[in-house]
Amino acid sequence: MERACTDGKVPPPSALKDALRLVARAEQSSSGLSLKLQKKGYSRAEIRFAIDALVEAGMLDDLRYARLWAASRIKRKSDSPRELLYALCCKGISRGTAVAALKETLSTDVQLALLRRFVEKNGLGESASDGALRKRLCFDGFSAEVLDSFFDE
DSSP states (O other): OOOOOTTSOOOOOOHHHHHHHHHHHSOOOHHHHHHHHHHTTOOHHHHHHHHHHHHHTTSOOHHHHHHHHHHHHHHHOOOOHHHHHHHHHHTTOOHHHHHHHHHHHOOHHHHHHHHHHHHHHHTOTTTSOHHHHHHHHHHTTOOHHHHHHHHHO
16 A cells, blocks of 8 residues: 555555566566556656666566567468578567577477478468478578478478
């Protein structure tokens, strides 16, 4: 419960306090947390202070968020690596951080399983030649190593 000041007014909660509540509930990205705090009416300076404090304390980490988000998304959907990269960037994750997270998350085995689901979901194996399919899958971000394994099956 908020404690009232001597004049009877309730002091406003700090951006850091609200940010701590949000990161305690679920992993957050810096960008997502910033938007949530903006909606609560905090100034840019208050938001920056809160985010910097949480990053310094290790409670807010965009790479950790991106890895967890990608792993969850891979289990639920059949997105290509390119689609995963785009989605992370749309969430405010820097391209470099998103690429690093996907590199860590998309092991060869995970990527091969994702490739199989992606081909099945999009009906790509039925009418395309191997060369055209390989070119399309390469464009979609699947590695050459994974494509070689897939076409050797």
